[in-house]
Amino acid sequence: MSMTGEEKKRLAAAACRVRMGVIESTHGAKSGHPGGSLSSAELFAYLYNKELRIDPENPKWDGRDRFVLSKGHTAPGLYAALANRGFFPVEDLPTLRHTDSYLQGHPNMNTVPGVDMSTGSLGQGVSAACGMAKGAKLTGRDEIRVYTLLGDGELAEGEVWEAFLFAAHYKLDNLCVIIDLNGLQIDGATKDVMNTAPVNDKMRAFGFEIAEIDGQDLDSMDVAFAAFHANRGSGKPFAILMTTVKGKGVSFMEHNVGWHGKAPNDEEYAVAMQELRAQLSELEG
Numbered sequence: 001m002s003m004t005g006e007e008k009k010r011l012a013a014a015a016c017r018v019r020m021g022v023i024e025s026t027h028g029a030k031s032g033h034p035g036g037s038l039s040s041a042e043l044f045a046y047l048y049n050k051e052l053r054i055d056p057e058n059p060k061w062d063g064r065d066r067f068v069l070s071k072g073h074t075a076p077g078l079y080a081a082l083a084n085r086g087f088f089p090v091e092d093l094p095t096l097r098h099t100d101s102y103l104q105g106h107p108n109m110n111t112v113p114g115v116d117m118s119t120g121s122l123g124q125g126v127s128a129a130c131g132m133a134k135g136a137k138l139t140g141r142d143e144i145r146v147y148t149l150l151g152d153g154e155l156a157e158g159e160v161w162e163a164f165l166f167a168a169h170y171k172l173d174n175l176c177v178i179i180d181l182n183g184l185q186i187d188g189a190t191k192d193v194m195n196t197a198p199v200n201d202k203m204r205a206f207g208f209e210i211a212e213i214d215g216q217d218l219d220s221m222d223v224a225f226a227a228f229h230a231n232r233g234s235g236k237p238f239a240i241l242m243t244t245v246k247g248k249g250v251s252f253m254e255h256n257v258g259w260h261g262k263a264p265n266d267e268e269y270a271v272a273m274q275e276l277r278a279q280l281s282e283l284e285g
Contacts, residue, residue: 003222007050011218013283014045014084016276019249021080021093023272025103026263028094032105035259036151037077039182039215039244044081046221047147056086059113065144066132068117070125071151071180072106073261079103079112087114123159126150126177130163133175133237147176153185156194161206164237168207171235176228177208179239180215182246184257199241208239215242250275 003011018041026032048054052065069078076096083090095101102111106120116132119125129148136144154160167175179199187193196202203210209231211224221242228238246260247253250272264272 002219008218009283011042011045011049013280014049014081015041015218016249016280016283017084018044018077018080020273020276020280021083021090022076023250023264023269023276025076025079025093025096027266027269029097029105030263031097031261032076032263033073033261034076034250034263035184035246035253035256035261036071036180036182037074037080038248038250038253039246040074040077040149040180041249042216042218042221043149043178043180043242044077046218046225048081048085050222051225052147053145054085054114056114059087063141063144066116066129066146068125068129068132068146068148069107069115069119070129070148071122071154072119072125074149074151075103075105075107078107078115082112082114085114088112122151122154123157123163126154126160127163127166129177130166130170130172130175133167133172134170136174137170137172142174145174145176146172147178149178149180151185152179152181152183152190152196152199153193155179155190155196155199164203164206164208167237172237173232173234175237176225177203177237177239179241180244181241182244184246184255184260186257186260188257203239203241207236209234209236210239210241212241213243215244216248249279 022037026034107115109115109118133146213220224240253259
């Protein structure tokens, strides 16, 4: 069943708030990674406002679904989603990367409520997610679903493909791998740095069922996650390949590799927030 118009507007507004949190936090830090956080905003909003079984009042609830941010440098997007969902105050986002802040540049499961795995070294997050999914099956907790988000630049890491082999071999149909195909990484276009295309054919060859979507389209995302649920019991892991725009939502950041890992200055912050507030106002008007 497709989403209602009101639900779609609610999730779009949540994605806009994620983007605002990304700009607030990276501006406050004077460093960080806005580009890939912005490209994944719809995904963060969908996960934390519809898909994941979680409890902000009890972040360590044993029966919760798990989410692992394998592309850990996009912590600003995850933090914004968690804060807006009530895991910690939104007002803390601008303390990102400050020496005395619990919100460091990469997710820390020991300090940030709602973070299920400390990540940062690319390739290790998806490996941990596979272990979580296998652990859930070993302990008879197959109802627990495990989700992980990777970047397309991350696919150049060999450990990623070892993890995919593991997922297929152990029939981890409680695992949903999401890959943000925004086409850009720190050194340039992924096709120029290390071309991993065609990702769809590779994932199928590694034993995955896949869904290919526009990662900024919430209707397509809804269909993809429904397909993941329908795949449960198949014995095959599931992958959502989402094509996105790096820097999405902030005009001067879109398609611009330079915004992979730098923060907006005061003038850029003002322009970005003005654009995002206008988008939010239109959605909530």
